[in-house]
Structures are given as C-alpha cells and as structure tokens.
Amino acid sequence: MNLNDLASVIVYDYLWGMPLVLFVLFTGIYFTIRSKFLQFRFFKKSFSTAFKSFGQADKKSGNTGVISSFEAMSMALGTTIGVGNIGGVAAAIALGGPGAIFWMWIAGLFGMVIKTTEITLALFFRSKEKNQDAYGGPNYYIHKGIGIERGHKYFAKILNFIFAFGFIMGIFLNIQTYTVSEAVGNTFNLNLNLVGIVYTILLYLMISGGMKKLGKIASIIVPFMCIFYIVGSLFIILIHSQNVIPSLKLIFESAFTGTAAIGGFAGASFKLAIQSGMSRSVFSNEAGWGTAAMIHASAKVDHPLKQGILGIFEVVFDTLIICSMTALVIMVSGAWSSGLDGATLTLYAFESGVGNIGRMVLAIGVFFxxxxxxxxxxxxxxxxxxxxxxxxxxxxxLLQFYKWFYPIPSLAMVIIATKFGLPGTTLWLISDASTALPIFANLIALIILFPTFEKLVKDYSARYLGKGERLPDNEIFYND
Incomplete structure (x- = not known):
C-alpha cells in the first residue's frame, strides 16, 4: 500500500468516513427544520447586510471588539476563498469525480445555517480583555455554554480538548504554502522551494501587525480577488458554453452512481463522491468547522445575529459561486479527466481555455x-x-513564538513533498485529517447550544424586524 492509498484509508474510512459525513448532513438538516429554514428566510437580509457593511467598511458598531464587521467578513472570506476553492475543488473532482460537485453543493446548502449558528454563538459567548479586544469561537462557547451555563464541566473539557488538539494539529498539516508553490513554480518554471521561501517571507510581513492589520489588508484585497476570479472563470465558461449542459448532466448523474474511468481519471464510486465532495465543501466554506466564527467573534457589532447572518452570504459566495465557478471551468474545458489533481488541474483548465496567459494570471491569483x-x-x-x-x-x-513558528511547518511541507514526490491528492487527504476532529466536537456543541441560538434569533427579529418580544439589553451578549 502506497502513501496515497494509506492516507485515503485513514481519512475516508475513519476520520471522514460515512458516519461523520452523515453527521454533518444531519446537523444541517436538523438546524434547517428547527430554525424554520432560516437560511432562506434570512437570505435577502444576509446579502443586504453584507453589501451595507461594504459601504461602511470602517464603521464599528459597539465598543467591544478588534475589527469592523466588514473587516471580519473580508478576513473570513479571504480564509475560505483561496486554495480550497482552486486546489481543493479540483482535488475533490480528481478523487470523487464530477458527482463530488453535487455533494459539495448539498453541504453548502445546509452549511449556511450551521455557519450562522456558530458565528452567532461565538459572538454571544466571546470574552473581552482589559483593552476591550474580544475573542471567541468554539472553545469559548463550549466552555461557557456547556461547561458553565449548563454545568457539564468535564464534558466541556473533553470537547474542548478534541477541538483544540485537532485544530492545532492543522499547523503541522497545513498545505497552503505547497499549493501556492506548486501553482506558481510549475507555471513559471521556478523551484518550488524558492517560491515557498518567498511566500513565507511575505506571510511573515502580513501577520506581523496582528488581527487589526490583517483585517484592513483583507478588506482591500479580498473584494478585488473575488471579482478577478469570477470574471476569468465566466470567460472560460462562456467560450465553452456548449459543454455547460452536458457537464451539469454528468454532475447530477455521477452524484448517485459514481463515475467510470475515462482518460486519465481512474474512476470513483458513489461513496467516494459524497465523501470527497462533503469534505472539500467544509474545508472551503468552513461551515461546521468553527474557524470563521473565531474571526467574526472579534467584530465590533451590537448584536450577535447581525454578524451571524453574514455566514449565509459567505457560504453562498464561497461554495455556490466561487467553488462552482472552479468546478465548471474544470468540467466544461474537459480537464477533469486529464489525470491531474489539485491546483495543477485548475491551472490546466484555465490554460486550455485561454492559453498560457490564463494559466499565468491564475497562478499569480493563487499566490495572493x-x-x-x-x-x-x-x-x-x-x-x-x-x-x-x-x-x-x-x-x-508564547504567542510571539507562535507568530514566528506558524509559517515553518507549511514551508516544511513544500520541502518534504518535493523531495519525496508526493502527489497533490495525498497532501489534500492529509489536510482533511486535521478537519475531522474539530468538526466532530464543534457540531456536538452547536446541537447542545442551539436553544441559545434560537433565543438570539427571536430577539433579533423583535429588534430589527418588528416581530416578537425582545430580550433585555444586558442579555444579548453572555455575561461572565
């Protein structure tokens, strides 16, 4: 058994096995029904809030926090809209075939309400420091909501350990630098290790100013990147417009039957399609992972759900728009059956669409x-x-040490991958291993704390939509 086969067994038979896939689906369906289809009821409000915050990028509502609502959304989108969309979606198709795209959409559809829930709870249970900087996320709402408010201290400690252990493990399984180095190095015929070193130096410069600086950078770069990528993708889809309907037909047919081997594609079963599609969706839009909630928890807002409903916008924009663009470019160009994987597959699709210039422009985009x-x-x-x-x-x-240590394991992944010739699919499988444990712990916490979320939804409806009875002002954020 080679390393890729071993990684596939560990990830898809155990960590991302059908029980976790079904658990993610069950949670999304359960939240959707119990919230009376909140992601659809608040769909319009989510988008209007997102565009309104864009127009007031520097406005901070409330005194507690670190960054503005728009900066938080930009950072969260910047984290999700990246190599997961370009390399991750391609890896899902390379592993699970076109059917993986369908399951990516399904995960995104139900992921909207999951992400809204975790962002809202992260803000409600956040902790503030003496300088009024606020931090929150799954660890905080597990500790306060389950450990203190509900009195299950030992259970909360177990969940917190599982979440923190799995999440911190992600430092050592981070493949961002490799994906960027692979895309830029192979496109411009540069040494991957050299690209990785340059990338790492720039990353050090970005993180040197902390969250406040990153929020401002993201609010400038992310909107431009999104427009750039959408326009480029649409152009390729349009010039291959005759293949759009056949590609969509193949996606829906393969979702339940699997995909036969064709060209350089080795074939995929229904099980692999759903597993790769679901895992890639969560990795990309981060719904259920609890990651975006950590950023949003530091936003200066006056109501948790006001920030929480931006989760709907983020999942739609990330998965149903950006990821779908990547998937359709790969499908309509015919690149999906080439036998390539990861960012290399997406770059090949852009190259086949508009020539080498398309590949070079995308490679630069991947870098940013x-x-x-x-x-x-x-x-x-x-x-x-x-x-x-x-x-x-x-x-x-220790936080200062972490700041200087953080980029090193990801750079080491580049060196190890190039030295031993590890394929992109293997690296994405290894990366998936770091998401399973945090997602499992986080979803359990969200289910337990869902009544708190419902209470905040009712209060928001009363305050801003004129429906129902509002809570006392001192109860819209958790009081330690």
Whole structure:
C-alpha cells in the first residue's frame, strides 16, 4: 500500500468516513427544520447586510471588539476563498469525480445555517480583555455554554480538548504554502522551494501587525480577488458554453452512481463522491468547522445575529459561486479527466481555455489567494491558543513564538513533498485529517447550544424586524 492509498484509508474510512459525513448532513438538516429554514428566510437580509457593511467598511458598531464587521467578513472570506476553492475543488473532482460537485453543493446548502449558528454563538459567548479586544469561537462557547451555563464541566473539557488538539494539529498539516508553490513554480518554471521561501517571507510581513492589520489588508484585497476570479472563470465558461449542459448532466448523474474511468481519471464510486465532495465543501466554506466564527467573534457589532447572518452570504459566495465557478471551468474545458489533481488541474483548465496567459494570471491569483488564506488561518489558531493559554504569565511570549513558528511547518511541507514526490491528492487527504476532529466536537456543541441560538434569533427579529418580544439589553451578549 502506497502513501496515497494509506492516507485515503485513514481519512475516508475513519476520520471522514460515512458516519461523520452523515453527521454533518444531519446537523444541517436538523438546524434547517428547527430554525424554520432560516437560511432562506434570512437570505435577502444576509446579502443586504453584507453589501451595507461594504459601504461602511470602517464603521464599528459597539465598543467591544478588534475589527469592523466588514473587516471580519473580508478576513473570513479571504480564509475560505483561496486554495480550497482552486486546489481543493479540483482535488475533490480528481478523487470523487464530477458527482463530488453535487455533494459539495448539498453541504453548502445546509452549511449556511450551521455557519450562522456558530458565528452567532461565538459572538454571544466571546470574552473581552482589559483593552476591550474580544475573542471567541468554539472553545469559548463550549466552555461557557456547556461547561458553565449548563454545568457539564468535564464534558466541556473533553470537547474542548478534541477541538483544540485537532485544530492545532492543522499547523503541522497545513498545505497552503505547497499549493501556492506548486501553482506558481510549475507555471513559471521556478523551484518550488524558492517560491515557498518567498511566500513565507511575505506571510511573515502580513501577520506581523496582528488581527487589526490583517483585517484592513483583507478588506482591500479580498473584494478585488473575488471579482478577478469570477470574471476569468465566466470567460472560460462562456467560450465553452456548449459543454455547460452536458457537464451539469454528468454532475447530477455521477452524484448517485459514481463515475467510470475515462482518460486519465481512474474512476470513483458513489461513496467516494459524497465523501470527497462533503469534505472539500467544509474545508472551503468552513461551515461546521468553527474557524470563521473565531474571526467574526472579534467584530465590533451590537448584536450577535447581525454578524451571524453574514455566514449565509459567505457560504453562498464561497461554495455556490466561487467553488462552482472552479468546478465548471474544470468540467466544461474537459480537464477533469486529464489525470491531474489539485491546483495543477485548475491551472490546466484555465490554460486550455485561454492559453498560457490564463494559466499565468491564475497562478499569480493563487499566490495572493494563498496569502489571505494563510494569514486568516494564523488568526484562527491564535484564538485557540489564547483560550488554551488563558491568563498564564507566559501567554504573550508564547504567542510571539507562535507568530514566528506558524509559517515553518507549511514551508516544511513544500520541502518534504518535493523531495519525496508526493502527489497533490495525498497532501489534500492529509489536510482533511486535521478537519475531522474539530468538526466532530464543534457540531456536538452547536446541537447542545442551539436553544441559545434560537433565543438570539427571536430577539433579533423583535429588534430589527418588528416581530416578537425582545430580550433585555444586558442579555444579548453572555455575561461572565
């Protein structure tokens, strides 16, 4: 058994086996029904809030927090819209075939309400420091909501350990630098290790200013990146418009039957299609992972759900628009059966659509996409470490050490992959291993704390939509 086969067995038979896939689906369906289809009821409100925050990018509502609502959304989108969309979607198709795209959409459809729930709870249960900087996320709402408010301290400690262990493990299984190095190095015939070193230096410069600086950078770069990628993708889809309907037909047919081997594609079963599609969707839009909630928890807003409903916009934009663009470019160009995988497959699809210039432009885009993703992940792990370290005297020194250590494992992944010739699919499988444990712990916490979310939805409806009875002002954020 080679390394790729071993990684596939570990990830898809155990960590991302059918029980976890069904658990993610069950949670999304359960939340959708119990919330009376919240993602559809608040769909329009989510988009209007997102565009309104774009017009007031520097406005901060409330005194507690670190960044504005728009900066938080930009950072969260910058983390999700990146190599997961370009390399991850391609890896899902390379592993699970066209049918994986269908299951990616299904995960996104139900992921909207999951992401809204976790962002809202992260804001409600967040903790503020003496300077009024606020931090929150799964560790915080597990500790306060389950451990303190509900009195299940030992159970909360177990969930927190599972979440923190799996999430911090992601430092050592981070493939962002490799994906960027592969895309840029292969396109411009550069040494992958050299590209990785340059990328790492720029990443150090980005994270040196902390969350406040990253929020401002993301609010400038992310909107431009999104427009750039959508326009480029639409152009390729349009010039292959005759293949759009056949490609969509293949996606829906393969979702339940699997895909036969064709060209360089080895074939995929129904099971592999659903597993690869679901895992790639969660990795991309992060619904259920709890990662975006860590960024949003630091936003200066006056109501948790006001920020929470931006989760609907993020999942739609990330999965149903950006990921779908990537998938359709790969499908309509015919690149999906080439036998390539990861970012190389997407680059090949762009090249086959508009020539070598398309590949070069996308490679440059991947470089900047990667920087916003890597810097966003840095912020998320910092939030987990802040919780784990608590008020220990050496907290700030350890956080400084983390700042300088964070990019090293990802750069090491480039060196190891190039030295041993590891394929992109193997690296994406390894990366999937770091998402399973946090998702499992987080979904259990969200199910337990869903009544708190419902309470906040009712209060928001009363305050801003004129429906129902509002809570006292001192109850819209958790009081320690």
């Amino acid at each position: 996409f990667g920087l916003t993703t890597s810097s966003g992940v840095y912020t998320q792990i910092e939030v987990v470490l802040r919780y784990v370290l608590g008020e220990k005297p050496i907290k700030e020194k």
